[in-house]
Amino acid sequence: MDDKKILLFSNDFTDFPIGPFPYDPEHSAMGEYHYYPVKGYTGQWYDPITDSNYRGPSWIVTEEDGKKFMEQMRVLTPGKHISCPTLVAGDKDWEDYTVSVRMRPLYTKEPAGLLFRYQTSLMHYAFMLCDQKACLYLVEKEKRELLGEANFDFNCDTFYELKVDVKGHLMKCYVDNKLLIEAVNDRYSYGSIAIAAYMPTQFTDVKVCCDSDEYQNYIRKKQVKEKRVADKRLKYPQPKLVKIIDLKDFGAGRQIRFGHLTGTDEWFFVMAQHQKRVYKDRYAVINCLTAVSIETGEVLWQIGEPSRLKDNAYLTADLPFQVYDIDGDGADEVIMSRNFKLMILDGKTGKVKKAFRRRLMKTRQISFAALNLKNMPSTG
Numbered sequence: 536m537d538d539k540k541i542l543l544f545s546n547d548f549t550d551f552p553i554g555p556f557p558y559d560p561e562h563s564a565m566g567e568y569h570y571y572p573v574k575g576y577t578g579q580w581y582d583p584i585t586d587s588n589y590r591g592p593s594w595i596v597t598e599e600d601g602k603k604f605m606e607q608m609r610v611l612t613p614g615k616h617i618s619c620p621t622l623v624a625g626d627k628d629w630e631d632y633t634v635s636v637r638m639r640p641l642y643t644k645e646p647a648g649l650l651f652r653y654q655t656s657l658m659h660y661a662f663m664l665c666d667q668k669a670c671l672y673l674v675e676k677e678k679r680e681l682l683g684e685a686n687f688d689f690n691c692d693t694f695y696e697l698k699v700d701v702k703g704h705l706m707k708c709y710v711d712n713k714l715l716i717e718a719v720n721d722r723y724s725y726g727s728i729a730i731a732a733y734m735p736t737q738f739t740d741v742k743v744c745c746d747s748d749e750y751q752n753y754i755r756k757k758q759v760k761e762k763r764v765a766d767k768r769l770k771y772p773q774p775k776l777v778k779i780i781d782l783k784d785f786g787a788g789r790q791i792r793f794g795h796l797t798g799t800d801e802w803f804f805v806m807a808q809h810q811k812r813v814y815k816d817r818y819a820v821i822n823c824l825t826a827v828s829i830e831t832g833e834v835l836w837q838i839g840e841p842s843r844l845k846d847n848a849y850l851t852a853d854l855p856f857q858v859y860d861i862d863g864d865g866a867d868e869v870i871m872s873r874n875f876k877l878m879i880l881d882g883k884t885g886k887v888k889k890a891f892r893r894r895l896m897k898t899r900q901i902s903f904a905a906l907n908l909k910n911m912p913s914t915g
Contacts, residue, residue: 540744543632544625544728547740548596548603550578555592556605556622558582563815564851569788571849580605580622583656593620597737604639604737611733613645621656625727625743628757632745634728635698639737640664641691647732649697650674652723659726662699662708662716664689669715671708673722683708683716694737780832782806785825785841787848793829794858796882798866802829803882805869807854808839808847816851821873823847824856826885836885858882 557575565571566585582593593609607620629652640647648663660682661672669687673680687710689695698709704724708716730738745753790807797803805826812818823839856871861879868888869880878890 540633540746541750542742542744543629543750544579544743545741546579546624548578548605551576551596551603551605553596553598553603556580556582556594556596558592558594559585560590561815565849568851569849580624582621583623584618584621586618594622602739604739605730606735606737607647607730607732608735610735611645613734618656619646619731619733621650621729621731623650623653623656623727623729624741625653626757627654627727628725628753628760629727629743629745630725630753630756631702631749632743633698633700634743635696635741636730636738637694637696637740638664638730639691639694640689640732640734641736642734643667643689643691645733646670647734647736648730649699650729650731651699651701652726653729654723654726658723659729660699660701660706660720660723661731662697663731664695664697664710669708669710671706671716671718673720675722682706682718682720685715687715694739696740778829778832780827780829783841784843785823785834785837788850790850790854792856792858792869794867794869794882796826796835796858796867796869798864798883803827803835804829805856805858807856807871808842809850809854810847819850819852819854821854821856821871824869824871824880824885826869826882835883838880838885 557573557577559565559573584593589609593607595606595608597604597606605622609620634649634651636649638647644666646663646665648661650659650661653659657674657676659674661674663670663672664687667686667688669685670681671683673682696711700707704719704721706718706720707714728743730741785806785808787806787808792805793802795802803826805824807821808823809819810822812820821839823837823841825837825841826835827833828835856869858867858869860867861870862868867882869882871878871880876890876892879888880886881888
């Protein structure tokens with residue numbers, strides 16, 4: 536990089552321990568429902584790609600002769616470009632900058648390289664080496680438009696420096712300081728950066744810089760944006776801690792409903808824990824249901840046995856219970872499904888008022904008969 540430029544970002548991965556880049560070993564949808572950070576050091580990077588059909592890390596930190604590399608280690612089916620393993624860093628407010636990386640592709644027939652003006656994993660520009668060519672793409676959802684290409688002879692044994700200089704709508708792409716592609720496109724005017732590869736590739740020495748005028752423009756726009764957000768926040772009520780309720784051993788993640796269980800103005804919440812059956816989250820059942828006063832924090836009633844197991848708190852689906860005044864008596868009931876029964880519970884006591892049992896058919900499949908609440912048999 537030019538010494539006169541201001542360095543925005545630099546990483547040679549020496550701050551990472553040898554081993555896998557942190558990932559969700561279940562490759563699950565847990566992050567859609569909970570704040571579920573992966574365990575371990577991620578530095579200034581994050582992995583935006585989740586593949587439920589893959590087990591193991593996509594990225595590992597490795598070393599040779601004291602030099603560390605971030606290596607994309609997944610072997611994908613050639614030609615099937617569904618989701619490209621990607622690591623993202625930087626600020627989405629960056630506009631004009633120069634980004635570079637040293638890269639060694641361990642397979643030359645599939646794309647590997649730099650993403651810039653990165654919005655999402657499906658919206659960015661990509662400068663990649665692939666099949667003896669250097670290629671510049673505009674990626675927008677499922678569309679991948681080739682903006683420019685140049686012949687470039689490369690192999691699996693050599694590290695190459697890929698560099699992109701982007702200013703306004705003009706993009707210049709270099710390999711080992713040789714200009715190979717120059718293109719103009721106005722789809723994205725700002726964005727962060729990323730490294731990406733469909734097949735195993737080693738990356739190191741990632742740098743992003745800009746000149747002084749670009750840096751001052753970036754700082755100015757960032758300050759204006761922060762002030763705009765702060766001013767908007769002042770127009771709305773500010774959060775204030777009112778109460779802390781100890782969930783003891785019946786706590787759960789997001790499985791909560793609210794209502795007037797006693798027929799008064801007092802608010803209660805009902806929280807459900809679950810147990811997993813058969814496979815992952817697909818057949819989770821309610822293990823414990825607890826009604827709690829929001830005003831006092833006292834438990835109104837509880838059915839089932841609570842658990843302190845973490846696995847009984849986190850779930851990527853809704854559990855079958857709801858709070859509603861289904862009989863119109865002015866007090867909310869709790870409607871739930873448990874142990875092959877659909878039940879209406881008295882909101883005041885948790886006792887079963889009515890229940891409907893699912894019947895097993897000859898095919899041994901569960902059949903849901905038409906439900907008539909008025910004719911529902913009472914328990915006992």
